[in-house]
Amino acid sequence: xxxxxxRETAPVARPASTHTVLYDPDGLIEAGLPLDREPYECLVxxxxxxxxxxxxxxxxxxxIALQLTGHARAVAADVRRRADWLPxxxxxxxxxxxxxxxxxxxxxxxxxxxxxxVQNRARLVRALYDAMNDRMRAALHKVxxxxxxxxxxxxxxxxxxxxxxxxxxxxxxx
Numbered sequence: 263x264x265x266x267x268x269r270e271t272a273p274v275a276r277p278a279s280t281h282t283v284l285y286d287p288d289g290l291i292e293a294g295l296p297l298d299r300e301p302y303e304c305l306v307x308x309x310x311x312x313x314x315x316x317x318x319x320x321x322x323x324x325x326i327a328l329q330l331t332g333h334a335r336a337v338a339a340d341v342r343r344r345a346d347w348l349p350x351x352x353x354x355x356x357x358x359x360x361x362x363x364x365x366x367x368x369x370x371x372x373x374x375x376x377x378x379x380v381q382n383r384a385r386l387v388r389a390l391y392d393a394m395n396d397r398m399r400a401a402l403h404k405v406x407x408x409x410x411x412x413x414x415x416x417x418x419x420x421x422x423x424x425x426x427x428x429x430x431x432x433x434x435x436x
Contacts, residue, residue, distance in 0.1 A: 297340060302333045302387060309384040312377055320375030327373045330383035337390045338365045365390060 309326065318326075345358035368386050373379060 297333075297336055299391070302330070303391070305329070306384040306388050309380055310388070312381065318377075322375075323377065323380050324373060324375040327375070327380045327383050330380065330387055331369060331373065334365065334369060334383060334387050334390060337387065338362055338369070341390065361390065 305326070309330070341358055342362060345355055345362070348355040348358070365386060368382070371382075
């Protein structure tokens with residue numbers, strides 16, 4: 263071995279870390295934390311309001327797309343956890359499965375630093391929230407036997423699926 267071999271050099275002293283690494287492959291810690299929805303709703307609204315010439319750089323657009331992609335994945339994981347509580351043959355469970363398959367396909371598309379890409383990610387986040395929120399809450403309300411009025415349900419599974427696909431594809435609001 264030569265003197266320049268990495269194993270023969272003196273180890274570098276590093277300060278002790280103040281961070282703790284958690285091993286949570288099932289996402290149990292994350293499941294207990296509520297999603298911070300309001301800032302993303304504001305971001306989605308702002309992104310979808312963009313018209314005309316954009317003043318953001320490609321790198322800025324890529325960062326916004328990454329933010330929206332990460333949040334869409336978190337929302338989809340939350341939807342999956344909630345859907346797992348539903349009866350297998352229920353309409354809301356079927357809707358969740360369809361929406362999650364659609365979202366997975368859209369999230370697998372390559373990110374680009376374009377306004378179109380960022381707006382598509384924003385539409386996906388909005389559609390995940392809109393298509394799932396009312397129906398999922400109403401179904402879980404019944405499953406868990408919660409007291410009080412049942413949240414409002416909108417439309418059938420087929421209609422909700424059509425609305426989801428249309429909203430993501432065209433960017434129109436429900």
